[in-house]
Amino acid sequence: MGWNVYVTRLLPKPGMDLLHKHCEVVDVNPHDRMLTRQEFLDNIKGRDGVVTLLTERVDEEACQVADKTVIFANYAVGFNNVDVPTCTKHGIIVSNTPGVLTEATSDMAWALLFSVTRRIVESDKFLRAGKYEGWAPMMFRGGDIAGRTLGICGAGRIGTAMAMKSRGWNMKVLYCDLYRNEFLEKELGAKQVDKDTLFKESDFISVHVSLDAGTKHYVGERELRMMKPTAYLINTSRGPVIDEQALVHALREGWIAGAGLDVYEYEPLLMPGLAGLDNAVICPHVASATHKTRDDMATLAAENLIAALKGEKPPTLVNPDVLNAPNRRKVKK
Template structure:
């Protein structure tokens, strides 16, 4: 009997064709609507392999019912949506999809910085609503990006890719990381800084750390108060790293100039979320890796990981 694979969102047929040649494949029939909790629990109790999205929560309670499950391949770099300790205890391999989305995510982060600092969203809104009546000396003025300083919190692969883009804009790169990156310091003339020092000095702050117990809520009221009144905050890693209540207050009270957000504590972010009411927030729906080429590459890594584990091989991107 062939091993069974369940995929929690509808993926292109050409991507999953290699899986269908070797295994029994079941797939949720929607690309836009998440698999229901009931169906996910039913499938976990039966299947040999699971391909998950970052929006799928795979907790200890779910994994308790997994009798045949050998691998969970998560279509994301992060895997905080999966209880990896519980998976490890049950001997379930967990994989992710790193590297292939590095450059695409860095593109989005830098684009979001430009859009936020230069107020693209409010300018476009005024134009579309007929509010642009004439050119004015200070109309839609924002903050420069070129020649300014950027503070990168998290100098991993994406952080270094962002630093490379920043150097093209003649920006001074500050960074904060758990460990110093001497190669990055040399290549990008990057300067290591403690977090408080970075927040005080940077014209723009970009958050690129993974979501962990250590980073949860690491940017709150105290940290935002350290930033310049003219500074922008860009968050593209995971929701929960920034205290959204504190961020709302800081933006409304003009403690900082603006924020660009791709990630949120609750996703999808509620349409009535207070942050979405502010004109100095540029918000996009978690699209860091959203290019056709990159998403297909991520899916391909999922297919390869599942195939490797079910065929008794060691997967390339194993995290547990």
């Protein structure tokens, strides 16, 4: 096909191969870095489709500049970087990549939980620095995991997968969600509770809510003060759902025992003081970074884009209302 598409960062080979197979022009950001705003705008003009990352803001300006674009195919399960109502207004399809990263992200949440609770990063650093002089009864004591209470904030795909993996440690599971999760209740005996109860009673809290106006600072000073001083907070969802300044203060003052984070409020920047805290395990947004998961995400993003250019419904469409909109954009033949 004679389609002209732009990819804002080089994707894993399966996705790129699929794009090259179906599109005549596939231009890719040549730099191993985020595009500047101007670079992004300069490169999306006149494209039939664009594959975006969370680092690109798709707003009114972008929709106007991308005057021919039929679809913004987001390479992520989240799409808080995209103004979906504005895209719909302009007749532009938006897609994401859910499902394929559920297991990898929930695995990462557990990796963070174990790392911060058992002080793995802290003790690794200690050993590499040549400070280890032999076993000692009081050295690097951490928290216990087996038999404790796990609180899940947001019991969707990833939150459910996180909860299911608690079976090996015989944990009690609480969850807070707008909807009842009968599967978790049947399989684990999980109990749906209100937010305050979850924060007061859980030994581990794993956050899996999506980011929107109602969930910004979902965890703030109020929630942190509710937590047990022996409790741990894990976040693999989106950075702004936690008030990071309040979290730094809570970790410094010992309101909670620790935190494991893969996302940040002002990503890629960290809140001052966070990097220096030994009771915080911090990773650079790599929860989905397994070979298979990133390959599958690339394939799904490409499949979404190609379907839209063909005039078909993308497999993981975010804004279904656009399909029947009179101004829905289509590739001009």
